[in-house]
Amino acid sequence: MGSSALVFSPYDREVLEPYLPPRTPANHGSLPFSTLTFATSLDSAISLSPGVQTILSGPESKAMTHYLRSRHEAILVGVGTVMADDPSLNCRLEGITLEQQPRPVVIDPVVRWDVAKSKCLSLAQQGKGKAPYIVCIQSNPPFGQRKALEAAGGKYIYMGFEDAMTDDGFRFGWNSILTALRDEGLHSLMIEGGGSIINSLLVPPEVELISSVILTIAPTWLGQGGVTISPERKEKQKQLRLQHPKWHPLGEDIILCGTLRADRGNWLQQHSK
């Protein structure tokens, strides 16, 4: 995505409003309002392959993503995404103050990402975004990286070792991740990807932690071999279906909003036009 300021219309903002975190944060103690949001192709791919950044959003839905960034206190991605994209993870809408910028959160269990060389940290050093919080298990990250991160206002958040080890590496439970972020004072979280992060959230019981879903669907097929969104289906699991879906065309793309959480249904029914 480029660096010029973006504009998102008041009409489009109103359409999204029922799916966004309340402007006054909810009860102290509750987990962050978590919005799952990503751009997908018609064949459910979010990129051509794991290490490749693939632009799917058109200019209008790109502006929407930046509006979403302005409406959440944090923006979460996995280490695969920061390694592939070296993203800015800031909001480039006109008139956004540093206070309104989202806090980037990167899930990076064994600290593979060199934050000191990242665009994201460089922007924080220039006052154009906040420095990231890195969720990891590694209790001794490289000294130079830690120094640069902390000097810019970022930090490592250390998760417990005991529960995290699986056959294919370290996996933190989503409840634990959201609890750790709540304890950092974050009330709302926009989860942008990548594939591993999204697929691991779209299974019960984790799916109940997602407050809203806002997808960009681009009119393109990426073909086989891409990073696809297709969560594991557990035995006897019911079909996972978006509740209270709302379709909203934006440029050449379509935005699909909805919820997966039983307790959000009534609220959405009352507030959706």
Ligand SMILES: NC(=O)c1ccc[n+]([C@@H]2O[C@H](COP(=O)([O-])OP(=O)(O)OC[C@H]3O[C@@H](n4cnc5c(N)ncnc54)[C@H](O)[C@@H]3O)[C@@H](O)[C@H]2O)c1
């Ligand atoms: N189209 C979009 O909206 C969009 C959004 C984000 C990323 N992407 C693309 O997705 C691709 C990256 O996806 P990916 O699946 O390879 O990487 P990812 O960003 O999902 O990161 C995966 C890594 O995160 C860590 N991780 C994930 N869940 C964890 C958990 N519960 N506990 C501990 N660690 C966990 C693991 O180390 C894992 O290897 C890139 O090509 C990127 O461009 C696209």
Ligand SMILES: Nc1nc(=O)c(N)c(NC[C@H](O)[C@H](O)[C@H](O)COP(=O)(O)O)[nH]1
């Ligand atoms: N909404 C959206 N449309 C896309 O076409 C695309 N590729 C992404 N990808 C999300 C991922 O998190 C990327 O890393 C950031 O979109 C890049 O982020 P920056 O603009 O550099 O901040 N997201």
